[in-house]
Amino acid sequence: MRILIITDAWYPQINGVVRTLSSMQEELIKMGNDVRMVTPEAYKTVPCPTYPEIRLSLVTPKAIEKVVKKFMPCAIHIATEGPLGLAARSYCRKKKLPFTTAFHTRFPEYVEARFRIPENWIYPVMRWFHKHSTNVMAPTPTVVENLRAHKFHNACLWGRGVDVDLFKPGPKAALPKDKIQKDKPILLSVGRIAVEKNIAAFLDLDIDANKVVVGDGPMMNELVRKYPDVIFVGAKHGEELVSYYNCADAFIFPSLTDTFGLVMLEALACGTPVAAYPVMGPKDVITDPTAGCLDHDLKTAVLKALGLKREDCRKFAEKQSWKASAETFRSYLHEFDPKLIDRSYVEPTTAEEENIPVSAVAGIASSTKTSD
Known part of the structure; x- marks a missing residue:
């Protein structure tokens, strides 16, 4: 099958979405599929407001049309709700081509955390984006239930995996001796250093331990100044990242908004x-009490986790697989005859033609609650 995947999230970004999609590409190719990725790399971009590390593509549906006509896919998957995703959605709708989408990120909750805009003003826009998708792929049962509660009637479960050949017990990272307290446990957090990750809940823990943070993001400089005793090492990749997981006695995942949290599986594989907290994401990943501890008191969860066996964590992670995830992904794709691509294309002209919930967007500005 020729599969076209459109995503606004791609390298050099390092996050769960990018890791998931790159793993899908690799596994799908191994399965004999021809996979083409449409990413910001091919277009002019501008920095995302308040988050310059993320680049927003300057792209139109016509640009997507050129890619589609050249590749002639049998299935189209729109992975993100950004500029590329919007352009691809518009093109598919005008051409009457079936497509699938994914709900990787709790965008409404992130917007509320960053800008104090209530999530119920954003969900109508998200429903509009996904409502014509054959399947909206979500990473956990909890996310599927949440989407259905918000009137997403086409949500389905698409699980995640981990590369147990890369993430495995092995050499430990060398931490700065002048900042390490000997004979104290090492607590690690890995991820984007941003407000929605709730990293302060980890950094503020009153616990006698060394705290290490791997990652980068808009709050990096502020937190380095505020927490001088914490070891911030920046973003790490590949075997170097693995070495940090291996040097930790416990992995702390303080996020309250993640849909999954691949870093938890990576830590367990090591x-x-x-x-973590018993919320969406962690409660779907940590399904075995021998692999981790969930508690509304994060300190309690940490102290319990420090008593778990590393070999049990590894065994739990070994049951997860990117191959199984890719097989599920492929089964949800909507295959079509590429001949449909030859139908004439009409450029959209107004918001009304695409049935964009303009009232919802206006409500964000006017502080009026909207509905789909």
Whole structure:
């Protein structure tokens, strides 16, 4: 099958969405599929407001049409709700081509965390984006239930995996000796350093331990100044990242908004137990009490996690697989005859033609609650 995947999230970004999609590309190719990725790399971009590390593509549906006509896919998957995703959606709707989408990120909750815009003003826009998708692929049962509660009637479960050949017990990272307290446990957090990740809940823990943070993001400089005793090492990749998981006695995942949290599986594959809140994401990943501890008191979760066995964590992670995830992904794709692509294309002209919930967008500005 020729599969076209459109995503606004791609390298050099390092996050769960990028890791998931790159893993899908690799596994789908191994399965004998021809996969083409449409990413910001091919277009002019501008920095995302308040988050310059993310680049927004300057793209139109016509640009997507050129890619589609050249590749002639049998299935189209729109992975993100950004500029590329919007252009691809518009093109598919005008051409009457079936497509699938994914709900990787709790965007309404992130917007509320960053800009204090209530999430119920954003969900109508998200429903509009996904409502014509054959399947909206979500990473956990909890996310599927949440989407259905918000009137997403086409949500389905698409699980995640971990590369257990890369993420495995092995050499440990060398931490700065002048900042490490000997004979104290090492607590690790890995991820984007941004407000929606709730990293302060980890950094503020009153616990006698060394705290290490791997990652980068808009709050990096502020937190480095505020927490001088915490070891911030920046973003790490590949075997170097693995070495940080291996040097930790427990992995702390303080996020309250993640849909999954691939870093938890990566930590477990290295044998590092997880401590997190019992919320969407962690409660779907940590399904075995021998692999991690969930508690509304994060300190309690950490102390319990420190008592778990590393070999049990590794065994739990070994049951997860990117191959199984890719097989599920492929089964949800809507295959069509490429001959449909030859139908004439009409450029959209107004918001009304695409039935964009303009009232919802206006409500964000006017502080009026909207509905789909």
